[in-house]
Amino acid sequence: EAGVVQSPRYKIIEKKQPVAFWCNPISGHNTLYWYRQNLGQGPELLIRYENEEAVDDSQLPKDRFSAERLKGVDSTLKIQPAELGDSAVYLCASSLDGDSYGELFFGEGSRLTVL
Amino acid sequence: AQSVTQLGSHVSVSEGALVLLRCNYSSSVPPYLFWYVQYPNQGLQLLLKYTTGATLVKGINGFEAEFKKSETSFHLTKPSAHMSDAAEYFCAVSGTGNQFYFGTGTSLTVIP
Numbered sequence: 001e002a003g004v005v006q007s008p009r010y011k012i013i014e015k016k017q018p019v020a021f022w023c024n025p026i027s028g029h030n031t032l033y034w035y036r037q038n039l040g041q042g043p044e045l046l047i048r049y050e051n052e053e054a055v056d057d058s059q060l061p062k063d064r065f066s067a068e069r070l071k072g073v074d075s076t077l078k079i080q081p082a083e084l085g086d087s088a089v090y091l092c093a094s095s096l097d098g099d100s101y102g103e104l105f106f107g108e109g110s111r112l113t114v115l
Numbered sequence: 116a117q118s119v120t121q122l123g124s125h126v127s128v129s130e131g132a133l134v135l136l137r138c139n140y141s142s143s144v145p146p147y148l149f150w151y152v153q154y155p156n157q158g159l160q161l162l163l164k165y166t167t168g169a170t171l172v173k174g175i176n177g178f179e180a181e182f183k184k185s186e187t188s189f190h191l192t193k194p195s196a197h198m199s200d201a202a203e204y205f206c207a208v209s210g211t212g213n214q215f216y217f218g219t220g221t222s223l224t225v226i227p
Binding site for chain 2: 004033040044091107108109111
């Protein structure tokens with residue numbers, strides 16, 4: 001069974017440029033999460049989807065970040081324009097039913113460097 | 116609201132020695148608790164989880180953790196460290212609302 005797939009693995013951009021990350025969750029997983037992991041820190045939730053609905057986006061900086069999950073399958077996270085402080089690893093995770101005691105399956109992450 | 120605190124951002128142990136990584140949680144509802152491991156340049160992988168039932172939970176790679184409600188703790192242990200255990204370890208808690216909260220992580224170094 002294929003795991004959570006993310007691309008690109010690495011991205012280097014200059015500040016004020018746009019960037020997009022793509023995630024394909026495990027087949028059949030209804031819940032999809034985007035996390036940001038700063039260096040030396042734990043993952044912090046940006047947005048959570050139940051199917052195609054964003055049910056928790058309270059931590060998403062909506063002035064520059066946007067996300068979509070069309071058809072409730074794969075998802076895209078966009079930053080426009082990027083700032084120096086956005087340098088981090090962006091992790092995508094999925095779970096089967098979105099219940100609180102389920103397991104999160106993580107992708108390998110997309111490492112963003114903003115110069 | 117839920118949160119976790121991991122005591123010690125860096126832990127070093129000798130190969131073959133006991134591994135003890137500490138995690139304390141705060142939760143207003145019965146918590147579900149998790150330990151994840153992250154190897155360099157990889158995503159997080161579940162080591163073990165506590166939901167209900169037996170408070171001593173066994174996971175992969177010889178790790179186990181004990182849920183102690185009175186101490187609000189969920190410490191991770193392994194009797195004998197192996198070089199391959201060197202990684203970043205994250206404790207996480209979830210409760211209602213399908214929200215997972217992660218600690219800041221503990222980096223484990225295993226000394227030959």
